[in-house]
Amino acid sequence: MSNAKRVLITGGAGFIGSHLCDLFLAKDHRVICMDNLITGKIENIRHHLKNKNFKFVKHNVSEYIDVRGKIDYILHFASPASPIDYLKYPIPTLKVGSLGTHNALGLAMAKGARFLLASTSEVYGDPLVNPQPESYWGNVNPVGPRGVYDEAKRFAEAITMAYHRYHKLDTRIVRIFNTYGERMREEDGRAIPNFISQALNDRPITVYGSGKQTRSFCYVSDLVDGLYKLLMSKENDPTNIGNPNEMSLLALAGTIIKLMGSKSKIVYRPLPVDDPKVRRPNIAKARKILKWEPKIRLEEGLSKTIEYFKSIKE
Numbered sequence: 059m060s061n062a063k064r065v066l067i068t069g070g071a072g073f074i075g076s077h078l079c080d081l082f083l084a085k086d087h088r089v090i091c092m093d094n095l096i097t098g099k100i101e102n103i104r105h106h107l108k109n110k111n112f113k114f115v116k117h118n119v120s121e122y123i124d125v126r127g128k129i130d131y132i133l134h135f136a137s138p139a140s141p142i143d144y145l146k147y148p149i150p151t152l153k154v155g156s157l158g159t160h161n162a163l164g165l166a167m168a169k170g171a172r173f174l175l176a177s178t179s180e181v182y183g184d185p186l187v188n189p190q191p192e193s194y195w196g197n198v199n200p201v202g203p204r205g206v207y208d209e210a211k212r213f214a215e216a217i218t219m220a221y222h223r224y225h226k227l228d229t230r231i232v233r234i235f236n237t238y239g240e241r242m243r244e245e246d247g248r249a250i251p252n253f254i255s256q257a258l259n260d261r262p263i264t265v266y267g268s269g270k271q272t273r274s275f276c277y278v279s280d281l282v283d284g285l286y287k288l289l290m291s292k293e294n295d296p297t298n299i300g301n302p303n304e305m306s307l308l309a310l311a312g313t314i315i316k317l318m319g320s321k322s323k324i325v326y327r328p329l330p331v332d333d334p335k336v337r338r339p340n341i342a343k344a345r346k347i348l349k350w351e352p353k354i355r356l357e358e359g360l361s362k363t364i365e366y367f368k369s370i371k372e
């Protein structure tokens with residue numbers, strides 16, 4: 059008897075979604091990748107299009123989702139996720155976090171599927187506690203420009219817990235911290251793709267604000283490893299997955315300039331509204347219950363990411 063599972067990945071043509079498609083296909087499972095391609099790209103999954111275990115469906119999950127046949131797992135990753143994307147698509151971002159999550163949960167109920175929600179460190183807002191444990195409730199401005207993403211994901215967590223408690227749906231919630239790697243878009247707008255493509259094109263490196271704000275960057279292979287372990291666990295409460303190696307944005311820019319041997323100079327640009335001043339995951343819970351922690355050092359992950367950006371430029 060085959061142990062193959064059938065997995066629906068919403069946002070499967072996106073950065074993290076496409077790495078999840080790779081992971082489940084490598085384990086000989088069957089994957090339905092659903093994406094409306096507003097920020098996802100066919101290029102990210104082109105290598106699977108001829109695989110009989112893979113099916114791409116172009117669909118906006120904020121509309122009713124119709125899938126025939128069994129589904130064992132639903133991984134709900136559809137959403138714009140970069141600040142410039144969710145500022146460009148504020149209403150689709152709110153809709154996919156609310157209506158899209160509702161539709162995906164309804165499908166999970168109908169199919170008896172296990173459901174994993176991609177939540178975010180943005181639920182902590184501009185945190186007053188650093189590092190952030192899962193027990194921290196956050197400091198979010200609901201009506202600021204980032205509120206469209208933060209509140210959509212907070213709602214998504216709330217409705218997922220309600221389906222778990224009320225309908226006894228088997229759910230998981232991951233709070234994903236800053237992640238980077240191959241298949242981020244050049245025009246994505248986040249710090250790492252911006253800095254690498256600026257350095258590659260001999261343009262100045264744009265540091266927002268003083269550059270003293272901090273982030274903690276996780277390489278994508280570590281992240282998907284943690285996501286898989288969480289899905290296989292029995293943990294229903296939100297779980298942080300990220301790399302606790304915290305650094306200032308200025309230090310990140312310096313590391314990228316050095317790794318690339320770049321002559322680009324740093325220029326300072328205004329800090330976006332409500333930009334969190336610090337961010338670092340407390341991963342004690344993931345370490346304990348998933349026996350997971352990130353393995354890839356920043357320089358190693360950045361080198362792979364730089365090679366990717368060079369390859370798409372050719």
Ligand code: UDP
Binds near residue numbers: 141236248253
């Ligand atoms: N940032 C920057 N220059 C850029 C892009 C981003 O200095 O070209 C800063 C941004 O203001 C934030 C940090 O880098 O403090 C991380 O931003 P990103 O958009 O990558 O993700 P966020 O953590 O804000 O969701």
